[in-house]
Amino acid sequence: MSDGEGGRSAFSVKTAEFVVAGVFFALGAIVMYDSVRLGARWAADGPQPGYFPFYVGLIICISSVINFIAGAMLKGERNGSFVDTGPLKQVLVVLVPTAVFAGLVGWLGIYVSGALFVAFFMRWLGKYAWWKVALISIGNSVVFFLIFEVWFLVPLPKGPLEALLHLD
């Protein structure tokens, strides 16, 4: 993955293995905890609701411990860089706006936040002229509006702008 221009390592594979194994263990523990609360035994009328999930949680915990140990034993070449700073920046440049977009959908509706999202990408990553940015970002939302609201009659989240234009 590192090809010279990627910069230095942001964090190692080992760290990433630890984090993921840790998250798995925590999830497994939560599943087991709730299964025990519901009853994970054999009752008079058969298995209790927590019976099946309890063992699922148990296996998750056991596997994550083994994966953690396997991660700790990574040496030399195999414990390289999980992601370098350069590519990590690229990933965050996509991930953060996507998360912001998902948050904005509830407030502005999918069409307005979608247009802002496309505009952000085109301007900051693609360095396009403003008129192109405006044309494609707004055009894209209009096309989606026609496809979903008009042709397929699938209502998508709408915000203040659609209310103002009486489109909802």
Added chain:
Amino acid sequence: MKELESLLYGFLVVLTWKNLIFMFVGILLGVIIGVLPGLGAANGVAILLPLTFSLAQQPGGTTTAIILLSCIYWGALFGGAITSILFNIPGEPWSVATTFDGYPLAQLGRAGAALTAAFTSSFFGALVGVLVITFLSPVIAEFALEFGAPEFFSVYLLTFCAFIGMSKEPPFKTLASMMLGFALAAVGTDPVTGTLRLTFGTERLLTGFDFLVAVIGLFGIGEILLTIEEGLEFKGTTARIDMKIVLRTWKELPRYWLTSLRSAAVGCFMGIVPGGATPASFMSYGIARRFSRTGSKFGTGELEGVVAPETAAHAAGTSALLPMITLGVPGSPTAAVLLGGLLIWGLQPGPLLFVEQKDFVWGLIASMYLGNIAGLIVVLTCVPLFAAIMRVPFSVVAPIIDIICAIGAYTVNNALFDVWMMVVFGLAGYMLKKLSYPLAPMVLALVLGHSAEASFRQAMLVSQGDMAVFFANSLVGTLTTLAIVLLFWPLVSWLWAKARRASA
């Protein structure tokens, strides 16, 4: 020949204008999905599934709906080859092996021949897969009609153990990923007693995690993050396909008949057991390299190196539907999504489909023949158009794909919460993929979690908690034993390798 009669009946069901139009639409969408990075067959089908809810309500609508969705699948199988050959970027995981010889061919100026070979062998692989489905599935379905809860559970067990035994990823990572799928499936209402599980008092979790949202996040957003990490520029060669190149390549292809047949067999096998198209394509590339007379030249632009993986991938992708329609056990993530669709439309996948839903089953099988013919025609004629899509800069395509994913996730339950979950699954998919946790077992577990748990508990109820029920008769005993062998296969092969190293 009862099967041929049923198949003819299936063609009668399919041959309406409406179905044929949906078939072409599906193929076109599928190829586009296959070409675009970040949109794959599994999440493409997942995104479009909610749009078929109303379609499936009409009489005969479920058949039209499955034709649309399965044709997206075929289209994506075809489309993956285009980007592999022209851009050295596999549009789908199963076309990675196609890049090995496809891209060198394109650099030698033989892109047209490579594409023709890829499409033709894809078509041949699919044809073999459909033939297997046509003649084998009624037999398996009839056999499976006798199945009770223990038998079904042992089939599920076999499916999941096969993932551990046959995957290239570390076994405990496969296990962790699979069990997380089961845990996510358990969230919500317990299917047997109606008790709420793992909801921790939040209303949002009452209905559980929807597998469609997980698929869109894991495969869609996760894939975009992986793509962007490797850079934003696509550099590719151009291709023109005309009739002359097609005919010349077709004249050359019969030379590789043995490779084709072998690859098709590998593909069908890997598709029916849940190995999937991706390992099938690698395996058959490896076998072809070992057995071919020009094996040493593989990797420098051999047509045979394109034929082998493409045939196997398409055969596997197609035959993955066999266990789905006969047993209700999908052989690939995309087949899992299709199975989820069947459940949403109110059809119970499994052997009873062949008795109760003849129109649907044979319509689907007949549409596989026609869909792949349509696919071959579409891809052979429209390559420049699809290659042009790849030239749209990623800074424009990426946000639009993200928005499409968000719309898909939202329309599943009309819930904004699902859009946020999609982003979480996307980040998870990116991390897991990079650490070689396989995602397919998680998706399958998420789809099959309820059925697997229900059949396990029913079997346990019948036997009063005695595990011996899974060895009660020769059928269920064989399935269970086979499952256990596959489960411990990584351990066996590890010990074997160790013993050999010690003696050497």
